Amino acid sequence: xxxxxxxxxxxxxxxLYIPEIVRGLTVTFRRMFFGxxxxxxxxxxxxxxxxGYRGVPTLVRDPxxxxxxxxxxxxxxxxxxxxxxxxxxxxxEDSDYAHVEKAPKEFDIDMLRCIYCGMCQEVCPEEAIWLxxxxxxxxxxxxxxxxxxxxxxxxxGTLPDDHFKWNKKKEAAKNGxxxxxxxxxxxxxxxxxxxxxxxxxK
Amino acid sequence: MELTDxxxxxxxxxVVVSVLMGFCSYxxxxxxxxxxxxxxxxxxxxxxxxxxxxxxxxGRFLTRLGVFQPAADGLKFLFKEDVTPAHVNKLYFxxxxxxxxxxxxxxxxxxxxxxxxxxxxxxxxxxxADLNVAILFLFAISSLGxxxxxxxxxxxxxxxxxxxGIRASAQMISYELAMGISVLPVFMWLNAPxxxxxxxxxxxxxxxxxxxWNAMWMPGSFLIFVVCIFAETNRLPxxxxxxxxxxxxxxxxxxxxxxxxxxxxxxxxxxxxxSAVVAVLFLGxxxxxxxxxxxxxxxxxxxAGVLSVGTMIGKLCGFMxxxxxxxxxxxxxxxxxxxxxxxxxxxxxxIANLIVYTFVIYFLxxx
Amino acid sequence: MxxxxxxxxxxxxxxxxxxxxxxxxxxxxxxxxxxxxxxxxSLFVLLEAYFLAVIxxxxxxxxxxxxxxFIIMLLDVKEENKHRVKPLTWVASLIGFALLILGVVAITSxxxxxxxxxxxxEAAGASLKNFGYELFTTYQLPMQVTGFLxxxxxxxxxxxxxxxxxxx
Numbered sequence: 001x002x003x004x005x006x007x008x009x010x011x012x013x014x015x016l017y018i019p020e021i022v023r024g025l026t027v028t029f030r031r032m033f034f035g036x037x038x039x040x041x042x043x044x045x046x047x048x049x050x051x052g053y054r055g056v057p058t059l060v061r062d063p064x065x066x067x068x069x070x071x072x073x074x075x076x077x078x079x080x081x082x083x084x085x086x087x088x089x090x091x092x093e094d095s096d097y098a099h100v101e102k103a104p105k106e107f108d109i110d111m112l113r114c115i116y117c118g119m120c121q122e123v124c125p126e127e128a129i130w131l132x133x134x135x136x137x138x139x140x141x142x143x144x145x146x147x148x149x150x151x152x153x154x155x156x157g158t159l160p161d162d163h164f165k166w167n168k169k170k171e172a173a174k175n176g177x178x179x180x181x182x183x184x185x186x187x188x189x190x191x192x193x194x195x196x197x198x199x200x201x202k
Numbered sequence: 203m204e205l206t207d208x209x210x211x212x213x214x215x216x217v218v219v220s221v222l223m224g225f226c227s228y229x230x231x232x233x234x235x236x237x238x239x240x241x242x243x244x245x246x247x248x249x250x251x252x253x254x255x256x257x258x259x260x261g262r263f264l265t266r267l268g269v270f271q272p273a274a275d276g277l278k279f280l281f282k283e284d285v286t287p288a289h290v291n292k293l294y295f296x297x298x299x300x301x302x303x304x305x306x307x308x309x310x311x312x313x314x315x316x317x318x319x320x321x322x323x324x325x326x327x328x329x330x331a332d333l334n335v336a337i338l339f340l341f342a343i344s345s346l347g348x349x350x351x352x353x354x355x356x357x358x359x360x361x362x363x364x365x366x367g368i369r370a371s372a373q374m375i376s377y378e379l380a381m382g383i384s385v386l387p388v389f390m391w392l393n394a395p396x397x398x399x400x401x402x403x404x405x406x407x408x409x410x411x412x413x414x415w416n417a418m419w420m421p422g423s424f425l426i427f428v429v430c431i432f433a434e435t436n437r438l439p440x441x442x443x444x445x446x447x448x449x450x451x452x453x454x455x456x457x458x459x460x461x462x463x464x465x466x467x468x469x470x471x472x473x474x475x476x477s478a479v480v481a482v483l484f485l486g487x488x489x490x491x492x493x494x495x496x497x498x499x500x501x502x503x504x505x506a507g508v509l510s511v512g513t514m515i516g517k518l519c520g521f522m523x524x525x526x527x528x529x530x531x532x533x534x535x536x537x538x539x540x541x542x543x544x545x546x547x548x549x550x551x552x553i554a555n556l557i558v559y560t561f562v563i564y565f566l567x568x569x
Numbered sequence: 570m571x572x573x574x575x576x577x578x579x580x581x582x583x584x585x586x587x588x589x590x591x592x593x594x595x596x597x598x599x600x601x602x603x604x605x606x607x608x609x610x611s612l613f614v615l616l617e618a619y620f621l622a623v624i625x626x627x628x629x630x631x632x633x634x635x636x637x638x639f640i641i642m643l644l645d646v647k648e649e650n651k652h653r654v655k656p657l658t659w660v661a662s663l664i665g666f667a668l669l670i671l672g673v674v675a676i677t678s679x680x681x682x683x684x685x686x687x688x689x690x691e692a693a694g695a696s697l698k699n700f701g702y703e704l705f706t707t708y709q710l711p712m713q714v715t716g717f718l719x720x721x722x723x724x725x726x727x728x729x730x731x732x733x734x735x736x737x
Contacts, residue, residue, distance in 0.1 A: 018425075021532065028240045028531040038242040294596070335697065338623040345631030349603070352638050356596060364642070371639045375632055401697060 054118045054131040057084075057109055058156030059149070062164070066097055067153065068128035071104040075120035075129055083113035084120060099173065100166050107149040111137050130156060214330055219307055226470040227272035233526050235268060240530045246271040279463030287358070287456050294357035299457065299464035302350025306471035309343045312336040313478045314404045315514045316488050318507025327404045328511065336403045337389070340479060341382060344434065347472060348374040351436070351443050351453045354465070358456040366452030369537060370443035373433060376544035377440075381430035383552040384423045387559035388416050388483055394567060403479075407487030411495040417484035418492060422555040424484045426548055431476040433544070436469065438529040442540055477521035481514060485521070488514045575615055582608030595641045599634055606630040620697050 013019050040047060049055075061067050071088035089105030091098055120129045134155055139145045147155070231246065238245030246268035255261040255270070264270070286295065314329035333339050348370055355367015389401060392409050410416060417424040433440040444452035454465045481487060488510035489495050496506045496513075535543065585608060588601035606629045613622035704712055 024531045025527060028527065031242065032236065032239040032527075035239070035242050037244055039244060041244060041247075294600075333619065335619050335623045338620070338627060342623050342627035342631055345627060345635075346603075348631075348635055349638075352635065352642075353600075356638070356642055368639065368642055371635045371642075375635055378632065 049133040049135070053133050053135070054116050054121075056111065056134040056137055056147075056155060057114060057116075057118075057120055057129055057131050057152075058134065059107060059128055059152040060130055060156040060159040061153065062161040063158060064164075065158070066100075066166075067103055068126045068161075069104050069107065069124075070100055070126055070128070071102050071107075072125065074123045074125065078119045078123045080117060080119065081113040081115050083110045083115075084108070085110075097166060099170055104149060107152060109147045109152060111145045111147060112142060127159075127161075130159065132156065211330070215311070218310055218330060222307065222310055222471060222474060223467065225474055226467050227276060229470045229474065229522055230275060230466070231268055231272050232522065233529075234271070236523070236526045237530045240527075249274045276463075279460055279466075282459040284459040284461065287360075289359045290456060291357040291359060294353045295456075296461070298350050298354035298357055299461045299468070300350075301353060302347055303464050303468035303471065305343045305347040305350075306468050306475055309340050309475045310471075310478075312339050312403060313475060314407060314482060314487065315478070316507060316511035318510070319503050328507070329404060332402055332404050335401045337385065337401045337406075337483075340403075340475075341378070344472070344475070345374065345378055347468070350465070350468065354457070355443070355453040358453070360456060362449040362451075363453050363455045366443040366445075366449050366455075369445075370436065370453060373436075373440065373442050373540055373544070376541060377430045377433035377548070380426055380544065380548035380552045381434065383549070383556055384426035384430065385483060386556050387420055387423050387563065390560065391416075391563050403482050407482055407489070410486045411489050412493060412498070415484065415486035415489075415492050417486075420484070420555075420559065422551070423559070426552045426555065427484065428480060429543075429548060431480060432525070432528070433540070435472040435476050435525075437473065437525060439532040439535050440540060441534065442537055445534055447534070473522060473525055474518065477518045477525065478514070480521055481517040485517050487517075571615060575612070578608050578611040578615065582612065596638065599637050599641060602637070603630050603634050606634070620700055 059067065059069055071086050073086050073088065076084045076086050085106075085108045086104050087106040088102055091100055091103050116131065118131050121131050132155070137145065235245040237243075247266045249268065249270045250261070250265040251270050251273075255265050286292065311330045312333050314327055314332070316328040317325050318328065320326055351370040352367045355363045355365070355370065358364065388406060392406060393400060406416075432438075436443050441452075444454070446452070449455070454462055457465060486492065490499070490509075490513050496509050501509055582605055585601045585604035589598045589605060592598045592601060606625055610622040610625040610630075613619070613625060
């Protein structure tokens, strides 16, 4: 139901209008000379970014320096504006992580298309793509606005990881456990682990 | 008139107009700074010049104050793309900005801004032309300024500018009446019986020297006149022609770059002349204090010239500040409210004010 | 010098007056009308009747033509709306023109025009004081009558334009 706020009848002084103008003027006068500046001077001063902010999508590495993305291309599929383009590649046999099998050869995110919806982060099974606290993207050309793999890792940096899931998988495989089902505590359902809020060195 | 006379007059005129234009550009800066202070912002604080800007402390202070901003603004107006829409009436579309600026610059001719005493001790008034009918000249020429707005609205050949133009024409006519009547008491007081009739602004200032300023004992006239000046200069809360919340930006919606710049400068030139007229008519012109002139302070010669011009400029700046202060405080009137205030409040009030002061002056002058 | 200015402004006034009559676009006509008034004001200035000159601009150029423009804009008159000139209009304008010529001839052939400027009395409109004095003494009755006529016209417009509420 609509709320009806009754308008108070104006007093005589208010009807004269001049005293009210003077009152308004004193308010603005106080603002002018004793008011605080509430704006930030942007490039030098930056606003504090709250936790969980969805900025530019980035790729991250784990503390061991491994790129987490396994180029499953789920993000590429889910991306509503089709901003992500992944060219999958192989991990060489002699690498420590050869059992991960795949890593992106190229990973482009077109920031002119990205709508910062965060679905890529949500869908990523490896927690490899994160929308972090970076919010200012600019460039002179369209080509500049496409973030390639190197740029994405540079923006993303390293995130803490308390699973090291692929290490455990390797361990399990060595002990004959197949896909990690042999060691329940190591492969706990994810929901029981507390979400690790991203902490960034920047 | 000798040719040299004409040359000297032209040079004076060019000097005065350039000073006025300089004031205009800094008035724009002041407007931006004051608006940002009222709104808790910082305002223009980045533009800087290579050498002056790098002086320690001073350069930084000036940069923070935005002192170099007008140069950047002016250059922007010059070099932006000048778009003339295809559907406009080209002749009037180009003529309109000029028509809005020229009257404002012309009225400055009769505005006195100081005096000095030459070697012979004679008082020389600093005014381009001390007309006997100065105030009428001023009203007449400034009333021509509306053609700029009306023609811009009409020539743009699109809805919102058109509405802006129509509003401007109706508003100007409505407030001119009250404005003319509100200054009558001043001139009734000035033209005592037995003197030669004068409407000169210099005489108004001289009459206020060593006496009360007109604003002090004619607050009614002062108030009505100030409100009408706001309406005549199309400033908030009376900027019906522009009202950007309803009419995009009113009569200059279709204008860009230099033509828009002319409108912009014209508005501030109108404001400056309006402030100067208020200072001359009601705030004692170049007299420093009520009941006191610079001569009473023992100031003579060239120094008096400098001080009187300084006082005048001080009052002018003060009133410009008031213009801007009001603009960023009050919301815009609705169009019907503007008309109601003009016809049903200010006009009767100014007539009542005239009648009251007719009696007051009659009894004051009957010794 | 003054002569030169006289011819300049007289040409301007006449030229613009013709412009008012012959321009098809009403806005053009209104602008020509302003120029005509400005030219007339300049002629007054040359006659040293500054007061009249200023009043000419203030009242006619500053207020009346603004109203014209206001009306023209609201009516949205199209340029194409040519209407045929009636024969009666032709006759009337010819008679008017003949009377005008007659008047000019009468004035120029009379003796007053030959009088030198010293022998002429000061024009009533020349100075502010004279103007006011004459208006409130010699021409008091015409002024009041004019004012009254204007008042009647105004009331008439209000009466005509006001919709009368009928009880039905």
